[in-house]
Amino acid sequence: xxxxxxxxxxxxxxxxxxxxxxxxxxxxxxxxxxxxxxxxxxxxxxxxxxxxxxxxxxxxxxxxxxxxxxxxxxxxxxxxxxxxxxxxxxxxxxxxxxxxxxxxxxxxxxxxxxxxxxxxxxxxxxxxxxxxxxxxxxxxxxxxxxxxxxxxxxxxxxxxxxxxxxxxxxxxxxxxxxxxxxxxxxxxxxxxxxxxxxxxxxxxxxxxxxxxxxxxxxxxxxxxxxxxxxxxxxxxxxxxxxxxxxxxxxxxxxxxxxxxxxxxxxxxxxxxxxxxxxxxxxxxxxxxxxxxxxxx
Numbered sequence: 283x284x285x286x287x288x289x290x291x292x293x294x295x296x297x298x299x300x301x302x303x304x305x306x307x308x309x310x311x312x313x314x315x316x317x318x319x320x321x322x323x324x325x326x327x328x329x330x331x332x333x334x335x336x337x338x339x340x341x342x343x344x345x346x347x348x349x350x351x352x353x354x355x356x357x358x359x360x361x362x363x364x365x366x367x368x369x370x371x372x373x374x375x376x377x378x379x380x381x382x383x384x385x386x387x388x389x390x391x392x393x394x395x396x397x398x399x400x401x402x403x404x405x406x407x408x409x410x411x412x413x414x415x416x417x418x419x420x421x422x423x424x425x426x427x428x429x430x431x432x433x434x435x436x437x438x439x440x441x442x443x444x445x446x447x448x449x450x451x452x453x454x455x456x457x458x459x460x461x462x463x464x465x466x467x468x469x470x471x472x473x474x475x476x477x478x479x480x481x482x483x484x485x486x487x488x489x490x491x492x493x494x495x496x497x498x499x500x501x502x503x504x505x506x507x508x509x510x511x512x513x514x515x516x517x518x519x520x521x522x523x524x525x526x527x528x529x530x531x532x533x534x535x536x537x538x539x540x541x542x543x544x545x546x547x548x549x550x551x552x553x554x555x556x557x558x559x560x561x562x563x564x565x566x567x568x569x570x571x572x573x574x575x576x577x578x
Contacts (some may be wrong), residue, residue, distance in 0.1 A: 283316040283319065283320060283326050283328075284316070286328060286367065286372055287312055287313070287316060287363075289366075289370070290312070290362075290363055290366050290367075291305065291308070291309065293366060294308060298454060298551075299454040299455060299456065300453065300454040301453055301454050301455075304453055304454065307355075307359070308359050308362075311355070311356045311359035311360070312359060312360070312363055315339060315356070315359075315360060315363075318339050318342060319331065319335065319339070322338075322342075323335050323338070328364075328367045328372050328373040329372075329373045329374055329375070331364075331373070331377050332377055333377040333378075333380065333381065335377070336360065336377045336378060336381065337381065340353055340356075340357065340381075343356065357378065357381065358552060358554060358555065360378050361376075361378045361552065361554065362552065364376045364377060364378050365378075391524075391525075391528040391558065391559075392519065392525055392528065393525055393528040393529040393532050394517070394519075394521070394525055394526070394529045396533055398515070398517050399424060399526070399529055399533075401515040401516070401517065402420060402511055402512060402515045402517065402521070403417070403420050403421060403424065403465075404515070405420075405511035405512075405514045405515045406420065406511060410477075411477035411478070411480040411481050412481075412494065414469070414472060414473050414476070414477040415473055415477060415478070415481065415491060415492070416507055416511065417469050417473075418466075418469045418470045418472070418473040418491070419433065419491055419504065419507070420508075420511070420526075421463075421465055421466040421469050421470070422436075422448075422462065422466050422470060423523070423526045423527075424466075424526050424529065424530055425462050425463040425465070425466035425530075426448065426450065426460045426461075426462065426466075426530070426547070427460070427526075427527045427530035427531055427544075427547055427548050428450050428460070428527070429452065429523075429524070429527060430501050430504055430505070430523035430524070431501060432450045432451060432452060433491070433504065434489070434491060434498065434499050434500065434501055434503075434504055435451070435489070436448065436450075436489065436490040436491065437488045437489060437490060438488055438489075438490060439488070440490075441470075441474075441490065442459070443462075443467065443470070443471065446461055446462050446467055447459050447460060447461050447462060448460055448462060450549065452549035453549070456549060458546065458547070458549050460547050461547075474490070478490075478492060481493075481494065481496055482496050483495065483496030483497075484496075485497075501523075504523065505522070505523060508521060508522070508523055509521065527548070528559070531544050531548060531556070531559045532559050534547075535559055535560065541553065541556055541557065541560065544556055544559070
């Protein structure tokens with residue numbers, strides 16, 4: 283199995299361009315899986331791995347105290363590995379093909395309602411450079427579903443405002459083009475044309491969003507800004523940056539967007555990662571039905 287794992291990690295490094303952190307996570311997941319197969323199932327040939335063996339491994343993880351979220355992440359790692367083995371003709375079947383994710387409804391991502399998002403976006407008031415910057419950041423984050431690391435790392439050269447889009451660089455430095463809505467485009471132009479120059483100090487900076495000292499805004503800095511506006515907007519739940527990404531995806535699907543388009547905009551490699559948002563919608567519909575149906 284070690285040789286197959288080495289081939290797969292080489293594939294992830296060279297062809298997929300995954301980051302070191304992501305590769306380390308895959309390595310931990312797959313090394314544990316391989317060890318289990320060899321020690322407990324006495325299997326080292328990929329073609330001999332059956333669906334029942336894989337289910338036994340997931341049960342073993344559950345009994346060892348791993349959460350549904352952890353087991354769902356591991357299953358995603360195993361899917362990629364087994365698909366690679368079939369693709370490279372090291373195996374004639376994929377034992378993960380018919381196995382659904384063990385992720386429970388309790389572990390579904392938290393998100394904001396559309397009303398809460400509206401209140402949050404309206405929270406920065408005034409015409410100061412900081413207020414305009416903050417409105418632009420919140421609008422762009424919700425309009426694109428970017429990760430906060432992508433937002434604070436956004437550079438002037440990544441903006442394609444003439445076509446209403448921007449380039450985002452996600453995990454593994456993968457690039458994707460994401461459209462901006464009219465509201466985000468308008469406030470971003472206002473910030474760039476007027477207020478950014480007021481924040482910019484003597485030292486040149488290529489980042490789009492600058493801090494009060496004219497330098498790059500940090501993730502922690504944005505987190506504090508978001509938390510302050512969430513309190514101002516009277517949002518009762520604890521708000522963190524990734525909630526806007528979750529809200530972006532869920533609201534798109536609720537309004538008729540197709541799953542593949544949302545996957546592309548989020549930069550998910552595997553569509554199974556994006557499918558979690560369909561479970562969010564199903565969960566919310568059940569709650570609405572139970573709350574309002576006369577026989578609920």
